[in-house]
Amino acid sequence: MAARLEGSKLLIPLALLLAAGVLLAITAAGSYLAALPLLMSPTADVAFILFALAFAASSLARLLPNAGTRYLLRNRRYIGLGFAMVHFTHLALVLSSITLVAGQAREPGTLVPGAIAYLLLALMAVTSNDASVRRLGPRRWKQLHKFGSYYIWLIFLATSLPSRAGNAWMLLACLLVLALRIAAYRRGRGKKAPA
Numbered sequence: 001m002a003a004r005l006e007g008s009k010l011l012i013p014l015a016l017l018l019a020a021g022v023l024l025a026i027t028a029a030g031s032y033l034a035a036l037p038l039l040m041s042p043t044a045d046v047a048f049i050l051f052a053l054a055f056a057a058s059s060l061a062r063l064l065p066n067a068g069t070r071y072l073l074r075n076r077r078y079i080g081l082g083f084a085m086v087h088f089t090h091l092a093l094v095l096s097s098i099t100l101v102a103g104q105a106r107e108p109g110t111l112v113p114g115a116i117a118y119l120l121l122a123l124m125a126v127t128s129n130d131a132s133v134r135r136l137g138p139r140r141w142k143q144l145h146k147f148g149s150y151y152i153w154l155i156f157l158a159t160s161l162p163s164r165a166g167n168a169w170m171l172l173a174c175l176l177v178l179a180l181r182i183a184a185y186r187r188g189r190g191k192k193a194p195a
């Protein structure tokens, strides 16, 4: 199954599941506006899982080389694009909520770091192709994607803290993927990166 679900094909079931989830919530809640609170956290959660898989892919492939981690690494670009698709759905919900629902205005302290994360995510998504790697050069491309992914990681970490969403599994997963990256870096010092 996994062997056939490779590359851009991965995005098709993800888009279908996302559309089905949104439609289901709208049907259950009775309207798009009533569905917004139901969809806000699940879209962030699914986006986070895809983000964590893409963020940890090369570390897992280095620390635990097997068919599963090689699959993750080979498909990291499309897992990242899947993350962008789900997280831009979160943004559409956020914008709908702020503009269409009374009393949902947010403080600049929430909006500005979030907007920077979306700007970086957009830059990462539009440069996730071979032509952009060639145009930017591998070094600058890597710098953009490394900076962008650590910034987004920081926003997920901050959002999952007990003082915010208080999401313990997400907080632990944030720390785990960072630990994996540190362990892989230490193991790979002086060796060539797997990809």
Ligand code: HEM
Residues within 6 Å of the ligand: 040, 041, 042, 044, 045, 048, 090, 094, 106, 110, 111, 113, 114, 115, 117, 118, 152, 155, 156, 159, 160, 165, 167, 170
């Ligand atoms: C642009 C500003 C953003 C606004 C106004 C916003 C708004 C929201 C809202 C209303 C919720 C539902 C829970 C709650 O009411 O606190 C939520 C959940 C969440 N958002 Fe966003 N969001 C933004 C950007 C982001 C970004 C950039 C990220 C991550 C990179 C993110 C990650 C999350 C997470 C992790 C949750 C919690 C999920 C859970 O409870 O399981 N959000 N957000």
